[in-house]
Amino acid sequence: MAVFLSTFENKVDGKGRVSVPASFRAALEQEKSTGLILYPSFKHPCLEGCGDERIEQIADSIDALDAFSEEAENLQTILSDSVRLTVDGDGRVMLPKDLIGFAGLNGTAMFVGLGKGFQLWAPDAFKAHREAARERARKSGATLRIVKPGGGGE
Amino acid sequence: MAVFLSTFENKVDGKGRVSVPASFRAALEQEKSTGLILYPSFKHPCLEGCGDERIEQIADSIDALDAFSEEAENLQTILSDSVRLTVDGDGRVMLPKDLIGFAGLNGTAMFVGLGKGFQLWAPDAFKAHREAARERARKSGATLRIVKPGGGGE
DNA sequence: TGGGATACCATGGGATTTTATGGGCGTCAA
DNA sequence: TTGACGCCCATAAAATCCCATGGTATCCCA
Numbered sequence: 187m188a189v190f191l192s193t194f195e196n197k198v199d200g201k202g203r204v205s206v207p208a209s210f211r212a213a214l215e216q217e218k219s220t221g222l223i224l225y226p227s228f229k230h231p232c233l234e235g236c237g238d239e240r241i242e243q244i245a246d247s248i249d250a251l252d253a254f255s256e257e258a259e260n261l262q263t264i265l266s267d268s269v270r271l272t273v274d275g276d277g278r279v280m281l282p283k284d285l286i287g288f289a290g291l292n293g294t295a296m297f298v299g300l301g302k303g304f305q306l307w308a309p310d311a312f313k314a315h316r317e318a319a320r321e322r323a324r325k326s327g328a329t330l331r332i333v334k335p336g337g338g339g340e
Numbered sequence: 341m342a343v344f345l346s347t348f349e350n351k352v353d354g355k356g357r358v359s360v361p362a363s364f365r366a367a368l369e370q371e372k373s374t375g376l377i378l379y380p381s382f383k384h385p386c387l388e389g390c391g392d393e394r395i396e397q398i399a400d401s402i403d404a405l406d407a408f409s410e411e412a413e414n415l416q417t418i419l420s421d422s423v424r425l426t427v428d429g430d431g432r433v434m435l436p437k438d439l440i441g442f443a444g445l446n447g448t449a450m451f452v453g454l455g456k457g458f459q460l461w462a463p464d465a466f467k468a469h470r471e472a473a474r475e476r477a478r479k480s481g482a483t484l485r486i487v488k489p490g491g492g493g494e
Numbered sequence: 495t496g497g498g499a500t501a502c503c504a505t506g507g508g509a510t511t512t513t514a515t516g517g518g519c520g521t522c523a524a
Numbered sequence: 525t526t527g528a529c530g531c532c533c534a535t536a537a538a539a540t541c542c543c544a545t546g547g548t549a550t551c552c553c554a
C-alpha cells in the first residue's frame with residue numbers, strides 16, 4: 187500500500203509551483219492517482235493532501251446520504267474547498283493562491299508524510315506545531331513511565 | 341467517475357452567458373453529457389447543476405416513490421423546473437433570465453463543486469452560506485470519521 | 495576502497511497553449 | 525423590425541509544457 191513518509195522542504199516559486207517529493211509521487215502513482223487533492227485543514231493552518239481515492243470515497247459517502255440533508259451539506263464543504271492538482275512533467279504542481287494564503291506559504295513549503303495522506307506547512311508554523319506535539323508527547327511519556335516503572339525511559 | 345470539485349467565480353455578461361469552469365466541462369465530458377442541467381434549489385437561493393447521468397438518477401429516484409404522494413409531487417418540481425443548457429464552442433452556457441433572477445445573479449456567478457453535482461450562487465449569498473456550513477462541519481468532526489471508518493485523516 | 499561517471503531530483507526561465515471574457519454578425523421567430 | 529439566440533472572432537491573463545542547469549546521491553570499475 188502507498189505510504190507517505192518523511193518530511194521534505196521544497197521551494198514555492200513565483201508562479202506558485204512546488205516540486206512534489208519524488209517518494210510522494212511514487213506513492214501517488216502506486217494508488218493510480220493521476221493527480222493529487224489538497225484542501226484546507228479544519229484543525230491547523232496547513233493543507234491536507236491525498237490521492238484521488240479518498241475524494242471519491244467522500245463523494246460516494248455523501249451521495250449515499252439524503253441529498254438535501256444538513257449532514258450532506260457539511261461534508262460538501264470539503265469538496266467545494268478541495269482542489270485537484272495535476273502533476274506536470276517535471277513533478278511539480280501549481281498551488282492556487284488562496285491555498286497558499288491559507289497555509290501562509292511564503293517561498294517554502296514543507297511536505298509532511300502522515301501515512302495515507304500528507305500535509306503542507308509553512309516552515310515556521312510547522313516547527314511550532316512539531317514542538318508542541320513533541321512537548322505533549324514528552325508529558326504523556328512521563329505519565330507512562332509512572333504507570334510502568336522499569337520500562338526504559340528517555 | 342466524474343467529480344465536481346473546487347469553487348470558481350466567473351462573470352455573467354449582458355447576454356446572460358457564463359463560462360463553465362474547464363474542470364467542470366471535463367467532468368461533464370467524462371460522463372458523456374451533451375450539456376448540463378440546471379434547476380432552482382428548494383433549500384437555498386441558488387441553482388443546482390449536474391450532468392445527464394445525475395438527472396437520470398434523480399428521475400429514477402422520484403419514480404421509485406409512491407406516484408401520488410405529496411413527496412413525489414414536490415420532487416417532481418425539480419424535473420419540471422429543470423432546463424438543459426448546451427455548452428457552446430467557447431465553453432459557455434446561456435442562463436435563462438428566470439434562473440438568473442431566482443439565484444440573484446448580478447454580473448458574477450460562483451460554481452461550487454459538490455461531487456456528483458454542483459451549485460451556482462451569487463457571491464455574497466454563497467459566502468454567507470459557506471461560513472455557516474464550515475462552522476457546522478468543524479463542529480461535527482465525528483460525522484466525518486463515520487464517512488470513512490478506518491480511514492484517517494484529521 | 496577511492497574516484498569518476500551516471501542517473502535522478504529540485505529549480506529557474508522562457509515559450510506555447512488554454513481559459514475566461516468582450517464584442518460583432520447573421521438567423522429565426524414573434 | 526426588433527429582440528433573442530446561436531455562432532464566430534479577438535484579446536489578455538493564466539496555466540501548462542518544454543528545456544537548461546546545478547546539486548546530490550548512486551553505481552561501477554579499477
